[in-house]
Amino acid sequence: MIKKSLIAMLGFTVVTVLSCTKLDENLHGQLSESQVGGGSGSANTAGLLNGIYENIRGTFQDQAGVYALWEMTTDELIGPTRGGDWDDNGAWRVLHAHKFDADHIRVREVFAALGGVMYSATDLLRFNPTAQQKAEARGLRAFAEFMMLDGWGQVPYRDPGESTIQPPRVRTGTEEIDYLITELTAIIPDLPSAPVTKMTKDAARVLLMKCYLNKGMIANRATPTFAAADMNQVITLADQVISSGTYTFRPVYFDAFAPNNGTIGTENIWTQENIxxxxxxxxxxxxxxxxxxxxxxxxxxxxxTLSDFYNKFEASDKRRGINYPYTSPGAPPNPAAAVNVGLLRGQQYNMTTGAALQDRTGAPLAFTDAVKIIEKGTNLEVTGIRAYKYPIDFQYNDNGNVNNDYVVFRLGDVLLMKAEAILRGGTGATNAGGYGTTALAIVNSLRTHVSRNATALGSLTLDNLLDERAREMYLESWRKQDLIRFGKFLVAWQEKAASDPKYLFFPIPNGQLAANPNLVQNPGF
Amino acid sequence: MNLDGNIDNKGFEFALNSAIVTKKDLTWDLGVNATFIQNEVSNLSSQINTGSLDGQGITGTTVQVIKNGLPINTFFTKNFEGFDKTTGFAIYTDDGYTLFNVGNPNPKMVLGLSTTVRYKKLSFVANMNGAFGHDIYNNTLNSVINVGSINNGKNIALSVFKDPIKESFANPLTASSRFLEKGNYLKLANATISYSFGDVGKSFKNLSVYITGQNIFTITKFTGFDPEVNVDKNISGVPSSSIEYIPYPSARTFSFGVNVGF
Structure with a gap:
């Protein structure tokens, strides 16, 4: 009995002492070298770098990530509400109609995801990586920063090892694009030349091209101007990438996106690997x-997608959609020879039997040209032309881990950027790759390639170059940037009225503003 | 990241306990307590969204906000104006592109009543509680028994069926002030009637019998199971309040008992 009371008293005393301790936490939020080393004493920098490559895939590949913000805000994609489906508090509708605010779920999440990539890349630099690992991490960070700059105009940053308690500093606009140009130029010598799934020299060069090409837009989104010196840089870099001869067109346009595009996607310059x-x-x-x-x-x-976009294609243009000749396993025979990648319009067919499909009401499953941001009719299941560029991986679709690598940069984009730089006053183009030295010749060599099969244009203007970028690059998450650079982002299009100039930027998410006083809300939000 | 902010509760509270009748054979005690409260958030550097709804088609929808100058967890969603009589589609202010402060989940008054009546050997004890002046979001009506469910062979709410304006089956199940209901209620939480026989014979002491009930009745216009509801709809640990989503209904129970001492 006495023993028990003693123990109880002792317990009481301990509790008392603990409760009196002044809580003085040391917050660092950073792991030590041995903590990230997996027990080896030094950091596993290869593992950390691989983690960044895997991490960056999420927001670029999910339909609710970069794709939602950079495509659904354009004339290429709409997310209509269909009865009980896809209302989602109007999150999709406000993107297409340019009515989103600083609490929009996608604006919030993508900002955070890009910030996460930038943070983990910076963090890796603390752990004494090899020169190549260091360059790759900085390249991935530059890519995430470029997207954030393009979207929000402001980019938070820290130096490696800097206290995470202090809010990160912020670079904006021209300051950030100049920084990115210096950064990318600096890392190219240390980057690897292959494989395309990694941040290579050429991946950095294409990103650098995008920096130079969009520099005038970043400086002034309402009325961009383009310096000849910047355009010359775009041309020089394009010629370096093209002259390497590493990247070539395939006979089939959609091979670049196929389940086995890791093997047959020969025009791809940078991809995110999916296994x-x-x-x-x-x-x-x-x-x-x-x-x-x-x-x-x-x-x-x-x-x-929208019918005005569909109508930008001539009937012969294979980029509009084809019956894809699969060379990967698992694909059904498609006896109706129906279009199964690209833009799907009209009656749809069973890929195994060839029978015409019906919707859930029993009406023909025939996708219509007309689509409204809120569908109200009895045909609400079938409205709108469907659009996807990645040939379906039937082998692994049910597994969930499909094999198609996500395409970030590819040859078609490089050629069109080169042509645009020439059209905007750049000089010094060589006949690299034999695609021509004038803007028109380059665009036509792309258009008339067997994989595209479009007719040659008679002349090239900014307007039909923008259209060509739409036809070549649709749904690859570059449309918003292109529209802003060409001064066409605010105009009215199907299911969207002319929009307020404030939408040239995304709003800084309210939660980020609260956490980092160095961020400033973009005008109008 | 911790963000500073203030939540001020202002109001007054009174409690009244009175012995109304004190006679030898009859006593009647009555207790009333009432709290009147106003709640306001201030000094927050940014608004915080919470109150995440559930259901297909309303992914990522939040209906509450913690924002300066407003009561905590104010309902912040589309403002429902009624149905278009011809199409049966819902009409929202500014086509639903602007969200409004449309309701307050915090009761303006919370009421408690208790009474005890004794007449000779018979006694009656009852406790009532109630809350007034707040709104409840009916997520069940929004996403489970909405009009579109009938297409999938499921039940829909009687209120939707009986509405003189026929809602279109294609009307999106947009979250809005349409699903806010007045949360006023007064509930007889429990009551007991007992009769004490005293000592019976030599072996039974203090014999008494009683019948007691819980959740005996609720006076409310709220159409969900129980207005005393708070299903957890937090986002990242930020609590929600006054949202109803298929909760387990509270049971009405009666029990009968005999107390006896030996």
Whole structure:
């Protein structure tokens, strides 16, 4: 009995002492070298770098990430509400209609995701990586920063090892683009030349091209002007990439996006690697988000493109959609020879039997040209032309980890950027790769390639170059940037009225403003 | 990241306990307590969204906000103006592009009543509680028993069926002030009637019998199971309040008992 009381008293005393301790926490929020080393004493920098490559895939491949912000805000993509489906508090509608605010879920999440990439890349630099690892991490960080600059005009940053308690400093506009140009130029010598799934010299060169090409837009989004010196840089870099001869067009345009594009996507310059059945981000959402429930594979019946975009193509243009000649396993025979990648319009067919499909009401599953931001009719399941560029990986679709690598940069983009730089006053173009020395010749060599099969243009203007970029680059998350650079982002288009100039920027998410006083809300929000 | 902010509760509270009747054979005690409260958030550097709804088609929808100058967890969503009589589609202020402060989940008054009546050997004890002046978001009506469910062979709410304006089956189940209901209620939380026989014979002492009930009745216009509801709809640990989403209904129970001492 006495013993028990003693123990109880002792317990009481300990509790008392602990409760009197002044709580003085040391907050660092950073792990030590041995903590990230997996027990080896020094940091596993290869593992950390691989983590950044895997991390960056998420926001670029998911339909609710970069794709939502850079495509649904344009004339290429709309997320109509269909009865009980896809209302989602209007999150998709406000993107297309340019009515989003600083609490928009996608604006919030993508900002945070890009910030996460930048943070982990900076963090890696603390751990004594090799010169190449260091350059790759800085390259990935530059890419995330470029997207944030393009979207928000402000980029938070810290030096490696800097206290994470203090809010990060912020670079804006021209200051940031100048920094990115210096940064990318500095790392190129240390970057590897291959493979395309890594941040290579050429990946950095294409990103650098985008920096120079968009510099005038970043400086003044309402009325961009383009310096000849910047355009010359775009041309020089393009010629370096093209002259390497590493990147070539395939006979089939969609090979670049195929399940086995890691092998056959020869025009790809930088991709994010997905390994079928093992490790993928959500690239399958590209087809799932648009296909109807009764198609194979069964989709989510959501996003569509718009008929004005569809009508930019001539009938012969294979980029509009084809019956894809699969060279990867698992594809059904498609006896109806129906279009199964690209833009899907009109009656749809069973890929195995060739039978015409119906929607869930029993009406023909025929995708219509007309689509409204809120569908109200009895045909609400079938409205809108469906659009996806990644040939479906039937082998691994049910597994969820599909094999299609996500395409960030590719040859078609490089050629069109080169042509644009020439059209905007750049000089010094060589006949690199034999694609021509004038803007018109370059665009036509792309258009008339067997994989595209479009007719040659008679002349090239900024307007039809912008259209050509739409035809070549649709749904690759560059449309918003292109429209702003060409001064066409605020105009009215299908299911969107002319928009307020404030939408040239995304709003800084309210939560970020609260956490970092160095960020300033963009005008008008 | 910790963000500073203030939440001020102002109001007054009174409690009244009275012995109304004190006679030998009859006593009647009555207790009333009432709290009147006003709540306001201030000095927050940014608004915080919470109150995340559930259901297909309303992914990522939040309906509450913690914002300076407003009561905590103010309902902040689209303002529902009614149905278009011809199309059966909902009409929202500014087509739903602007969100409004449309309701307050915090009761303006919380009421408690207790009474005890004794007449000779018979006694009656009852406790009532109530809350007034607040709104409840009916997420169940929004996403489970909405009009579109009938297409999938599921039940829909009687209120939707009986509405003289026929809602279109294609009307999106947009979250809005349409699903806010007045949360006023007065509930007889429990009551007991007991009769004491005293000592009976030599072996039974203090024999008494009683019947007691819980959740006996609730006076409310709220159409969900129980207006005394707070289903957890937090976002990142930021609590929500007064949202109803398929909660387990509270049971009405009666029990009968005999107390006896030996």
């Amino acid at each position: 079928g059945g093992t490790s993928s981000a959500n690239i399958r959402s590209r087809w799932e988000s648009t296909m109807h429930y009764n198609q194979n594979p069964s989709g989510w019946n959501g996003f569509t």
